């Protein structure tokens with residue numbers, strides 16, 4: 001029987017569809033439910049990680065410090081992680097997170113830019129934190145390129161490397177090719193993780209493919225609350241793992257209740273594969289661009305789906321959020337001409 005670590009995304013990736021407006025009470029309610037259900041690791045920050053509060057990414061209802069200080073003391077068994085994108089999050093944020101009791105730091109870069117993670121990964125490791133290298137938009141690079149970048153993160157001190165399907169574009173064979181190569185070539189004690197988005201409804205299948213090839217950390221969100229069509233739905237994944245004899249330590253019934261009774265009621269919109277979320281997966285577009293494209297549609301009258309297809313064609317990646325509105329303006333002008 002294999003054993004995996006489930007990492008909850010509801011309170012971090014789930015901040016994207018909440019426009020980062022989760023209240024402290026909502027965070028505490030969901031986090032305590034996850035803790036009681038046996039989820040071992042819970043991520044808490046702005047959707048774009050520590051320091052994400054900005055014009056580009058959106059201002060949250062509370063600071064990372066307030067969210068982390070509210071949640072961490074309430075946890076009975078779960079550990080809390082924080083995401084950090086170098087250039088958005090700083091070493092000061094990292095020290096703050098460590099001082100508040102964060103156990104895991106996940107340093108995220110675009111899948112070809114691992115070299116910008118050296119300082120943050122090095123410091124996190126030096127501070128004794130569980131240190132993860134998180135390679136985003138992993139469908140945009142070949143398995144060999146992902147390996148090259150993972151080796152860099154491993155050399156900086158990461159004890160776990162994630163293959164991150166930010167666009168929900170990958171199919172199980174894509175996941176297997178990347179995770180399989182990483183398992184083959186990284187140190188045997190470097191853990192591997194997979195982060196899925198459910199835009200093509202492949203979150204569960206892709207996570208199983210990752211486990212089959214050696215991943216032991218899997219990200220998922222209760223009721224799927226995450227960017228785009230959401231992350232791999234946690235309560236579904238727990239039930240599937242239970243049926244397959246994969247040990248998660250999470251209670252099948254309690255996690256269903258968290259999804260149904262605590263997460264569903266706080267959704268601003270039901271997380272589902274609507275045509276725009278489906279287009280993210282189909283065209284390979286960063287999932288957190290969804291709401292930006294919907295807002296641009298409302299402002300400029302260009303369908304969000306068309307904007308997303310164009311962003312995919314241009315190969316736009318996280319950090320280029322300000323270009324979405326420019327793209328919509330240009331498309332609106334061209335269409336009016």
Ligand SMILES: C[C@H](O)CC(=O)C(=O)O
Nearest residue numbers: 013047048136164166288
């Ligand atoms: C900052 C992003 O939301 C990180 C993530 O969850 C992804 O790339 O997917």
Ligand SMILES: [Mn+2]
Nearest residue numbers: 013166195227
């Ligand atoms: Mn994500």
